[in-house]
Amino acid sequence: MSRLLDEFMEGRGREVRVSFRELVKRIPSTTYATFALYRYPAKFIPQVVAYVLERYARPGMSVFDPFAGYGTAGVVARLYGCDYELWDLNPMLEILHAVATLEPRDVDVDGLVEQMRRSEEEFRPGWSRLGYWFHRDFLPFLYRVWGFYHSLDDGYLKLILTIPLLKTTRYFSYDDIQRQKLSRSPKSIQRVRSLLASDWEALFLQMVKQELNGLLRKLREYQALSPKEVEAVVRGGVDTLSTDLECERDILITSPPYLQSHEYIRQAKMDLFWLGFTEEEVRGLRRLEIPYRKDIRPIEVLSETYRELRGRIEEPRLREVFDRYFWAVLGALTRLQEKIGSHMFLFVGRASMRGRPIPIDRIFAEHLTSTGWAHEATLVDGIVARRMFSYGVNPATGIRDPRTPTENLVILRR
Numbered sequence: 319m320s321r322l323l324d325e326f327m328e329g330r331g332r333e334v335r336v337s338f339r340e341l342v343k344r345i346p347s348t349t350y351a352t353f354a355l356y357r358y359p360a361k362f363i364p365q366v367v368a369y370v371l372e373r374y375a376r377p378g379m380s381v382f383d384p385f386a387g388y389g390t391a392g393v394v395a396r397l398y399g400c401d402y403e404l405w406d407l408n409p410m411l412e413i414l415h416a417v418a419t420l421e422p423r424d425v426d427v428d429g430l431v432e433q434m435r436r437s438e439e440e441f442r443p444g445w446s447r448l449g450y451w452f453h454r455d456f457l458p459f460l461y462r463v464w465g466f467y468h469s470l471d472d473g474y475l476k477l478i479l480t481i482p483l484l485k486t487t488r489y490f491s492y493d494d495i496q497r498q499k500l501s502r503s504p505k506s507i508q509r510v511r512s513l514l515a516s517d518w519e520a521l522f523l524q525m526v527k528q529e530l531n532g533l534l535r536k537l538r539e540y541q542a543l544s545p546k547e548v549e550a551v552v553r554g555g556v557d558t559l560s561t562d563l564e565c566e567r568d569i570l571i572t573s574p575p576y577l578q579s580h581e582y583i584r585q586a587k588m589d590l591f592w593l594g595f596t597e598e599e600v601r602g603l604r605r606l607e608i609p610y611r612k613d614i615r616p617i618e619v620l621s622e623t624y625r626e627l628r629g630r631i632e633e634p635r636l637r638e639v640f641d642r643y644f645w646a647v648l649g650a651l652t653r654l655q656e657k658i659g660s661h662m663f664l665f666v667g668r669a670s671m672r673g674r675p676i677p678i679d680r681i682f683a684e685h686l687t688s689t690g691w692a693h694e695a696t697l698v699d700g701i702v703a704r705r706m707f708s709y710g711v712n713p714a715t716g717i718r719d720p721r722t723p724t725e726n727l728v729i730l731r732r
Contacts, residue, residue: 409554439465482529620688
């Protein structure tokens, strides 16, 4: 590790600017291997997890991520011989993690796609809004390709086809794929018009082939990093805000939901429907997200920064959003930390409300140190590529809102 970090670690509780991409040489880029197969909001860059495990872990230790999202913590933990447990409300975690950790095999991609083209099987998602998000001309074809997917008996072929088929299907929808939330836009409508004017069935199949070949290449890259055989527990559909950790874990590393961007099921629901989830199941997941929950209980937030900022928020609705976020996330972390033996690492951004920065990392650190943890340091890394928080001016307020220019790794130890 760099001399700067060695010097900084002699002092405790300070903020230090770093670049995790430069600190971790083992992983060439954030999109290398299987670290970026699927577009997931607020995703860990793998170098953050790798930095933590290189510096604080040893083979045989266990890692826990209660807000695992895409599952990066587990994909990286295998490289360092660490057992791990992953939870996320989104049930796609289990599928995405299974794909990302597959061993590469020789696959007849052309033959697989040709079988899909000729299939007469059908699958129709149980989604009442399907006609709003897909042009009617596309639907009979989509029913057949997804019918082929759901009829596959070979589990390996089904897994490797999942992400290419999801990505291509979304491209043929009215969703603006550059936006965080599922939404139509003039740009996405024009994309569909252009597709309709083309040989779009051939294009769809060609895109699936390209995605399949790319995925197989990524699996080989991941295998070249020498992942180890470890024990893994991966649980999608878990309500982290109310679930207890049964086994003790050495390290907790997570990126909790962001202050004003924690509606991840809304972005994922199109994919969930094609994967076979029902409207009632998806609604049930959405009801467990922070903005829609009815059961978030107040806790005492042990942070002077929290109390000071809360006193400045004049609008009752914003104060409620502020309170509920910290009650939910800190309530979960306070409960879960009882089973963590060594360190906690919280990777968070400094979001803002009405243009006022909210130092979430500082509030987390102050609260958890009051429960017995020592705050070693906060490492501050600039966001290089962003899928989130790209507003110049907040459309709701008209106020310039830089959102999250950095993401901070809060390091806490027993």
